[in-house]
Amino acid sequence: MRVLLVEDDAPVAAGVEAGLALSGFVVDNVTTLDAAKGALATINYDAVILDRRLPDGDGLTLLKHWRRSSVATPVLMLTARDAVASRVEGLQGGADDYLIKPFDLDELTARLQSLLRRTAGQVDHAIRYGSLALDPVTRSVTLEGEPVALLRRELMLLEALIRARGRILSADQLKDCLYGIDDEIESNALNVHIYQLRRKLGRNVIETVRGVGYRLGKYNSDATS
Template identity: 45%
Template sequence: MRLLLAEDDSLLGEGIVTALRRAGYSVDWFRDGSTVGPALQNEHFDLVVLDLGLPKMDGMDVLRQIRKRGDLTPVLILTARDDLDDRVAGLDAGADDYLGKPFSVDELLARLRALQRRRGGRADNLLQHGDLTVDPASHRVELAGTPIVLPRREFALLHALLEHRGNVLSREQLEQTLYSWEDEVGSNTIEVHVHHLRKKLGNDLIRTVRGIGYTIDSTTSPQRDLGE
């Protein structure tokens, strides 16, 4: 999952970026409000963590701007403003959740997972697909009860395809989901990740749609070979 962080405090921002990347997110960090809107227009982000006290453009104005143009990306407000009126105003302006400073990293991650669940229309944190179980909270993957170890990028790719099962995601969409602007991405990076996932989870799980991208069909699920 790719996340946009808008936070002007350098020390806090560095800590959040480190925690999010350890949790498997690709993060682009912006330090003033005027850059957030254009970034969301030009790139795909799955989630936004938005501080209200931003320079150049206040976070509340940023939120109103992106909602006015119809951007539905889930937004979690992160702020030291703990007045009830500020919380109500942020939620009424289109925020999906609110977390006051100081905060626990574990709570931030749990709230982000909750936003992902709601966006995907799921009540449960687990992603189930036939014999395949994926737990975004613990980054555990099991196939017919057998743990499968996946590196961070492979896990993120599998997670994205499962979240959008039945839909075809292009290589560009997957690159934007897995990598931030500062990451170097090779021309065949996505193909390599798909190859590794097929070796670990079976060739039938991820289908290539030639000239378009990749998909996990909603009617096709991996099954553990009982002869293994």
């Protein structure tokens, strides 16, 4: 899952990035409204964490612009203003949730995960595809009820494919789910992750659609390890 963090306080941004990375999120941090507008226009983010007080204005102004432009990306708004009227203003302006600074990182993560579940219409934590289940909260995977150990980016790749529900995702779309703007990506990195998932979950778990991309294939238990 890829998140846009709009926060100009460097220590806060670094803490949020590090904490969310442990929960399997890829986080891109920008520090101004203008940069946020450009980022959301070019990258398909799963959610936005938006501070209200930014160097070039109020984050709520940008949020209202997004909503008027039919941008439906879920937004979790951060603010140092604890007045009820301020929170109501943010929610009425289009925020999906609100968190007051200073906040606990575990609460931020939990609220973000809950927001994404609500957006996807999920009731419980786990996302499923046949006998394959992934819990984004515990970062655990089971196949036919049996636990499977995955590395962080293997799990992120699997999550992106499950959430796609059989849709084809291009190589670039999958890389966007795994890497941030500043990450260095080796040319064969995606192929390595796909190979490892096939080895652990079965050779048919990911289907290659030649010249187009990849999608989740038929789940089975023919894993070799």
